[in-house]
Amino acid sequence: MPIQSNLNDRWFEFLFEANPQPMTIYDIKTYQFLAVNQAACIQYGYTQEEFLNLTVLEVRHPDDIPEFIKSIKTTCLDVGSGFQSSGIWRHLKKDDSTIYIEISRHLVEFNNRKCICTLINDITDRLLTEKTLQYSEASLAEAQHIAHIGNWEWDIFKNTFQCSKEAARILSLKYHDKTNTMNIDSFISTAYPEDKPLLNEMIQKSLRDFKPWSLEHRILCQNSLIYVKTKGRITFDKNNCPARMFGTIQNITEQKKIEEELRNSRKEFRELSAFLQSALEENRTNIARELHDELGQSLTALDLGLSWISTKLKPPQAELKEKLENLRNIVNFTIEAIQRIASNLRPPALDDLGPAAAIEGLLEEFHSRTGIEFDLKLSQEEFYLEDKVITNIFRILQEALTNITRHASATKVYVRLNQVNKEIILQVQDNGNGFDMAQHKKKPSLGLLGIRERVRMLNGKLIISSAINAGTLIETKIPIGMKT
Ligand SMILES: Nc1ncnc2c1ncn2[C@@H]1O[C@H](COP(=O)(O)OP(=O)(O)OP(=O)(O)O)[C@@H](O)[C@H]1O
Ligand SMILES: [Mg+2]
Numbered sequence: 001m002p003i004q005s006n007l008n009d010r011w012f013e014f015l016f017e018a019n020p021q022p023m024t025i026y027d028i029k030t031y032q033f034l035a036v037n038q039a040a041c042i043q044y045g046y047t048q049e050e051f052l053n054l055t056v057l058e059v060r061h062p063d064d065i066p067e068f069i070k071s072i073k074t075t076c077l078d079v080g081s082g083f084q085s086s087g088i089w090r091h092l093k094k095d096d097s098t099i100y101i102e103i104s105r106h107l108v109e110f111n112n113r114k115c116i117c118t119l120i121n122d123i124t125d126r127l128l129t130e131k132t133l134q135y136s137e138a139s140l141a142e143a144q145h146i147a148h149i150g151n152w153e154w155d156i157f158k159n160t161f162q163c164s165k166e167a168a169r170i171l172s173l174k175y176h177d178k179t180n181t182m183n184i185d186s187f188i189s190t191a192y193p194e195d196k197p198l199l200n201e202m203i204q205k206s207l208r209d210f211k212p213w214s215l216e217h218r219i220l221c222q223n224s225l226i227y228v229k230t231k232g233r234i235t236f237d238k239n240n241c242p243a244r245m246f247g248t249i250q251n252i253t254e255q256k257k258i259e260e261e262l263r264n265s266r267k268e269f270r271e272l273s274a275f276l277q278s279a280l281e282e283n284r285t286n287i288a289r290e291l292h293d294e295l296g297q298s299l300t301a302l303d304l305g306l307s308w309i310s311t312k313l314k315p316p317q318a319e320l321k322e323k324l325e326n327l328r329n330i331v332n333f334t335i336e337a338i339q340r341i342a343s344n345l346r347p348p349a350l351d352d353l354g355p356a357a358a359i360e361g362l363l364e365e366f367h368s369r370t371g372i373e374f375d376l377k378l379s380q381e382e383f384y385l386e387d388k389v390i391t392n393i394f395r396i397l398q399e400a401l402t403n404i405t406r407h408a409s410a411t412k413v414y415v416r417l418n419q420v421n422k423e424i425i426l427q428v429q430d431n432g433n434g435f436d437m438a439q440h441k442k443k444p445s446l447g448l449l450g451i452r453e454r455v456r457m458l459n460g461k462l463i464i465s466s467a468i469n470a471g472t473l474i475e476t477k478i479p480i481g482m483k484t
Contacts (some may be wrong), residue, residue: 008457009465015469016035016037016223017037017038018037019037019039019119020039021039021041021119021120021121021195022036022037022039022040022042022044022119022122023036023037023039023040023114023117023120023252023292024036024037024040024051024056024117024118024120025058025108025116025117025118026115026116026118027113027114028072028107028114028115028116029114030055031055031057031426032054032055032056033051033052033054033055033056033278034052034110034111034115035052035110036048036051036052039287042119043093043099043120043122044059044091044093044094045093045094045095046094047172050094050285051132053110056068056228058092059091059092059093060090060091060260061089061090061091061092061093061098062091065091069452071086072116072122082422085101086103086104086105086122087099088101088102088127089101089103091120091150099122099124099300100118100123100124100125101120101121101123101124102119103118103119103121104118104119104121105118105119107118108427109148117473121362122196122473129297130392140164141164141165141166143423144164144165144166145165145166145287147250147251148166148170148250148251149166149168149248149249149251150163150164150165150166150167150168150169150171150249150250151163151164151166151167151246151247151248151249151251152167152187152246152248152249152335153244153245153246153247153386154183154184154187154244154245154247154255155243155244156207156234156242156243156244156245157243159183159184159334160180160182160183161182161183161186161187161213163182163187163249165311167248167249168249170219170226170228170250171187171190171219171249172190172219172222173190174222182319184203184347188200188203190218190219191218191219192217192218192225193220194218194221198215198217198329199215199217199230202215202230202232203232203245204253205449206221206232206233206245207234207242210233210234210242212231212232212233213231213232213233214229214231214232215229215231216228216229216230217232218251224303226251226253227251227252227253227255227256227345228249228250228251228252228253229249229250229252230248230249230250231247231248231249232245232246232247233245233246243304245251248390259268259448270456271454272451273457274457277392277453277454277457278388279397281346281391281395284345284346285340285345285351286350288341288342288344288345289342289346291338291341291342291345292338292339292342292348292442295338296335296339296342298309299331299334299335299338299476300335301331302331303328303331303335304442306327306328306331307328309324310324310325310328344424347361347362347394349361351396354382354383354390355382355383355385355390355393355417356378356381356383356417358390358394359376359378359394359397359417360402362394362397362398362400363376363413364367365421366401366405366413366467369405370396370404370405372404372405372410372411373410373411373412373416374413374415374418375412375413375414376413376415376417377414377415377416377417377419378416378418379416379417379419379420380419380420383417383419383424383479384423386480388458389424389458389478389480392454392455392457392458392478393424393426393476393478394456396426396428396454396455396474396476397415397428399424399447399448399451400451400460400474401413401428402431402447403447403448403472404428404430404472405431407435408433408434408471408472409433409434410430410431410432410433410471411431411432411442412430413428413429413430413431414427414428414429414430415427415428415429419480422479422480422481423477423478423479423480424474424477424478424480425475425476425478426474426476426478427473427474427475428473428474428475429471429472429473429474430471430472431471432471432472433468433469433471434466434467434468434470434471434472435472436466436467436468437464437465437466437467438467448464451476455476455478458478458479459478459479460476460477460478460479461476461477462474462475462476462477463475463476
């Protein structure tokens, strides 16, 4: 039944006027407002007088008017239907701003006219919040999709497992927005069979020690393996009991592929570098030997021949004799140059006298060339090492000395060669101006890189320590007596 109302009715007046929610009464035919309460005036920004001069159409958004008229004709003429929700509408305030409202209305008789009484609920803020929430949820889903990273959550007590769309995509699961059919076991079972115990152990351990965890494991996804990085962390309820485990899951297959390619190409680079080093060393040895043996012997024979000819010349041929002596000098100078070049290519001491003598020879030559003092200490008189180890130690020392000559401005260098257990340790330390290790990494240079590669090739360890004005120490530890 429609409510018979009159503003003189005190009870209705109280309900209408004192209602904190905006209420209006308007004529169903003319749409003229016949009564508005205080809350409505505040809501719309009109005085009561201004309001009563308006029709309901004037507070509607123009686009909504046809729909509104239709709704009045179809629904509200149904007398006795009581309160009805007429949905969400756009209304205009006095300042022309738009508000979103939810309206409940019912048919009343007011001052003997058929009217509609409305109860208005402003939901602008709620809609805005919902929209913002929807937007940030959509942005989060998009960001997760781009980054191939999803999130999941396990309610420990209820044993329910929920995950984001992207996590479901990574795990090849059907995405359940609200409903939940998964538990922690079904999550663990998504892991590749061999990795399931690992994932399970991580989760169990975290339940024991409450520490965050992270695991790289595999998932079998449509017959192909994908690599994921899963992380988890326990959160506690207000009684400090573990309540949930939050986590992320990231598809790192691409990254793994790149890492694998990088590892392979590094391995290939090392193999190539080792091959080139030994080929270079072999070539140097061969060239040194041939220079020394072949060319050296031929030149010696030439010198002997010239000397013999010289003895056969008579005094009147003094000019010829002098020419011959000049030629002999040139030959001898060439022999010396060849010996020097051969020795630089491959010091004969390395093969003939052993590493101790070769190192001593190298340091003496370094001292006479640069004037830098040296202090050499060897743990034993002789070292019996594989040729590869001897050669590389010698080359490392050579590069270290070259760097000292070029960069250190040192006055003294300390060289130690110690054989300790199954290791041969070379230390080269100078008292020069040192260098900033972080800065040096930014410059392209090959000397220290070469040292590093030689040490790596021999499965050894390298320590370079240096600081401005504090000298430089290069220490290499190379395992001996094992296959390298
Ligand atoms: N004993 C040292 N004292 C001071 N600075 C040094 C010493 N050894 C190396 N450095 C610094 O480290 C840098 C890198 O050395 P590295 O041997 O790799 O390259 P480089 O000597 O500059 O060039 P190259 O590639 O010809 O060897 C040098 O440029 C120098 O600044
Ligand atoms: Mg160098």
